[in-house]
Amino acid sequence: EPEVTQTPSHQVTQMGQEVILRCVPISNHLYFYWYRQILGQKVEFLVSFYNNEISEKSEIFDDQFSVERPDGSNFTLKIRSTKLEDSAMYFCASAGPRNTEAFFGQGTRLTVV
Amino acid sequence: QQQVKQSPQSLIVQKGGIPIINCAYENTAFDYFPWYQQFPGKGPALLIAIRPDVSEKKEGRFTISFNKSAKQFSLHIMDSQPGDSATYFCAANRGNTPFVFGKGTRLSVIA
Numbered sequence: 001e002p003e004v005t006q007t008p009s010h011q012v013t014q015m016g017q018e019v020i021l022r023c024v025p026i027s028n029h030l031y032f033y034w035y036r037q038i039l040g041q042k043v044e045f046l047v048s049f050y051n052n053e054i055s056e057k058s059e060i061f062d063d064q065f066s067v068e069r070p071d072g073s074n075f076t077l078k079i080r081s082t083k084l085e086d087s088a089m090y091f092c093a094s095a096g097p098r099n100t101e102a103f104f105g106q107g108t109r110l111t112v113v
Numbered sequence: 114q115q116q117v118k119q120s121p122q123s124l125i126v127q128k129g130g131i132p133i134i135n136c137a138y139e140n141t142a143f144d145y146f147p148w149y150q151q152f153p154g155k156g157p158a159l160l161i162a163i164r165p166d167v168s169e170k171k172e173g174r175f176t177i178s179f180n181k182s183a184k185q186f187s188l189h190i191m192d193s194q195p196g197d198s199a200t201y202f203c204a205a206n207r208g209n210t211p212f213v214f215g216k217g218t219r220l221s222v223i224a
Contacts, residue, residue: 004156033211039177042216043149043202056211091156099209100145104156 002026007107013082013112014024021077021108024103031095033102034067034077036060036088043091049075082112117205119215126193126222134218135187136203143205147212148177148188151200160201161188193222 005024013019025027025032033050047067054067066078079086089109095102097106126132136146138192145164149157163170163177163186170177174191190197203215 031209045211045213048211050168052211078203093156093170093212099206100146100147100162101159102212103159105150105157106152 005104010109023075025094030093032075033093035091038088083100087112117215123219128224136222137185142207144207
């Protein structure tokens, strides 16, 4: 069964450092998302990506964040200068042409120290 | 307008019971309503979904009831089992917009 894969599963970084979270969406999907979940809390939307550009972003997704689809398969989230409050689980998701049935990866646990 | 309000925050039921989780939305343009199940340390997994043209959808032990006029939908788990213990999220979207999630319900099914 096709699945969304995310790497790394866990990343610890020092405050102020840059991190790149990687995702390989399901191959024939067209809609890509990053969500984050602070421990025990709701799943929060960060950004959506369609047709090789950002289609929507939340107020959380400020200038410190960026997304890329560098090679047509991988989908990355970069945080330029991490803050303590960026510590969370980051989930990548993808959906097919009708943008239903979004499939989530297993997540990257980011810990900023 | 973009919120999906979910209740209760947590729920404990006996094995075999029927937990019910409720969600309410404001945006009448939403046209797709999925439920996700999340186990600790895992990503949300799609469980079941409904569109507003039907009032009920059943898949195995999971049923969604949808009330378009009240702008509410709910998840029922029949014959609940300890393995159903997880956090459940309702969500909604329309067309090519992102999914908006409820705050989640932590379900514990005790034997």
